[in-house]
Amino acid sequence: MYEPHKTAERFEVRYDRDQDWQSRAAWLDSASHLKADKLALAEALEAYNRKVGNTDPRVASHIDSLREGAFVVVGGQQAGLFGGPLLVIYKAVTIIRAAKEAAAKLNRTVVPVFWIAGEDHDFDEVNHTYVTEGETGSQIKKISLSREAPYAQAMVSGTPITPAQWSHCLDELARLxxxxxxxxxxxxxxxxxxxxxxxxxxxxxRLLAWLFGAHGLIVMDAADPSLRKLEQPMFAAMLTGNRAVRDAALTGKQAVERLGYEPQVAFDASMAHLFAVDRHGRRPLLASEDGFQVKGEAGKRSLPDMLARLEEKPEDFSNNVMTRPVMQEYLFPVVAAVLGPGEIAYWGMLKELFAVYGMKMPIIVPRTEVTVIDASTSKLMAKYGLDLDQALLQLEESRQSWLMAKKPAGLNDRFADTKKHISRLYDPLLDALSGIHEGMRQLGQSNLRKLLEQVEYLERRTDAELAGRHARALGQWSRIAAQLHPLGKRQERVLNVFVYLNSYGSDFVHMLVEQPLQPGAHYVMYI
Known part of the structure; x- marks a missing residue:
């Protein structure tokens, strides 16, 4: 885990200091680094948001504010099925709230932007989601999309989804x-x-527009061809000065290693930190002193060739995880970026990369974390005497303790004593057998193992009988686990928002936006 007091040198400003917001705003007003045309950017955002139905007047007003030089709070995520895990919702909520608070601190317009990482090509990360099944909600079920072979390396935004595929997922959602x-x-x-x-x-x-358009959230897709054209000058700079990009990335990686942390992004000195996009998909671009090479191809391409290709088809280029934040800074006047824990970890490597282009890292706002406890789960917690810490941090231990208490007093000790007693009885017998032949001792040890296995089998059968007698109660423990620790993970990393929209309607999301949730805090919401 990254500790802020140890990594503070890797971040130039802090979200919890008002003076840093003021200094960041003053720097943005005076910064002269390479920037996208804000009028063209606003037009591209206007067209995309209209396309996906994000047409609330507050969104339009925020895009107009961008034309006039408004600052941005931005955060992003991959495009997940039906919105993906709950953490996506909490990230959007944090972006909206952080933009409002920044506007109040700075006394100027700050707009919220959600950056959809549609250029990513790891389809298996986003092609599924999880919901709880049926009335009991004690089972976790996966809904997923498949991808046809020709699109194996295609960007998520470039992978077509057919009506039949959508229909399958909708049927599963309705069933579960x-x-x-x-x-x-x-x-x-x-x-x-x-x-x-x-x-x-x-x-x-479309889902983000439905849930958050009324709160003025602008949505964008990093793979939008209109944005690619705007990004062309920045891609040209990254290609022309790629040695500096690679050196800065390596320096940042080494700095994090010196602090005693494992870098969260794996790369080597040959990576250009860009991707090439063609009919074969999105593939890493490698760089050397004599040109560039698409990973998996034999031939190399010169810098002039790459720049000519960029001029002709900017959509053939894509950022990787290291250069995406720099491109984000090029496109927007970012006063703050909302990041999850893993993102904060790898952003610790980016200080030098920002500096290559005369940029400074924005304020980092940690995403708000939430665990929802519904009424049924809350009642079950009370029934089994679970406090919040036990439910969230020690649930399996608490379950085992509860079940253990249902056994006859001292039964576990009797099983343990029986196994020890059998072993003690066999010790002198094994010694005597050794005097006859070493092979007899080995036979005796094998015989002992079988006896102990029989005792252990009896112990397991006893536990199974006990579990059978308390099957209904254990099912209730399973419901608690499914709600709070689905698949053994944190709730926000697994369950889909449709689970809660189905129970509480869209007011569930609007209520989150209106709550005074602080960045980086973990809230428990009883509902």
Whole structure:
């Protein structure tokens, strides 16, 4: 885990110091680094948001503010099926709240932007989501999309999703969600969000527009061809000065290693920190003193060739995880970036890379974390005497203790004593057998193991009988686990927002936006 007091030197400003917001704003006003044309950027955002139905007047007003030089709070995520895990929702909430708070601190307009990482090509990371099944909610079920072979390395935004694929996922969602008063309308909305959506990114953007458009959240897709054209000058700079890019990335990596941390992004000195995009998909670009090479290809291409290709087809280039934040800074006047824990870890490597282009890292705002505890789970916690720490941090231990208490007093000790007693009885017998032949001792040891295995088998059968007698109660423990620790992970990293929209309607999300949630804090929400 990264400790802020040890890594402070890697970040130039802090979100919890008002003076740093003021200094960041003053720097943005005076900065002269390479920047995108803000009028063209606003036009591209206007067109994309109109395309995905993000047409609330507050969104339009925020895009107009960008034309006039407003600052931005930005955060991003890959485009997940039906929105992906809950942490995506919490990131959007944090972006919106941080923009409002920044506007109040700076007494000027600050707009929230959600950066959809549609250029990523790891489809298996985003092609699925998880919901709890049925009325009991004690089982976690996966809903997923497949991808055809020709698109194996394609960007997520470039991977077509057919109506039949959407229909399969919608049918699964309808089957798994329990019946509630919200379910019919929610399924209609899910159908609307996917109807005619050619990619996961488009459906994902529509969902964000539905949930957060009323709060003025601007959405954008990093793979949008209109943005690629705007990014052309920055890509040219990254290609022309790629040695500096590679050196800065390596310096940042080594600095993090000196602090005693394992870098969160693996790369070597040959990586150009860019991707090439063609009919074969999105593949890493390698660099050397005599040119560039697409990973997996034999031939090399000179810098003039690469720049000519960039001029002709800017959509053939894509950022990697290291250069994306720099491109973000080129496109927007970013006063703050909302990041999750893993992102903060790798951003610790980026200080020198920003400096290559005369940029400074924005203020880093840690994403708010939330665990939702519904009424049924809360009642079960009370029934089994679980406090919050036990439920969130020691649930399996608490379950085992509860089950252990149902055994007859001293039974575990009797099993343990029996195994020890059998072993003690065998010790002199094994010694005597050794005097006959060493092979007899080995036979005796084998015989002992079988006896002990029989005792252990009896112990397991006893536990199974006990579990059978308390099957209903253990099912309730399983429900607690499914709600709070789905798949053994944190709730926000697994469960989909549709689980809660189905129970509470879209007010669930609007309530989150209105709550005074602080960045970086972990909240427990009883609902």
């Amino acid at each position: 969600l329990p019946d509630t008063s919200f379910k019919p309308g929610l399924l209609d909305k899910a159908q609307e969000l996917t109807a005619g959506a050619g990619s996961l990114s488009e459906s994902f953007a």
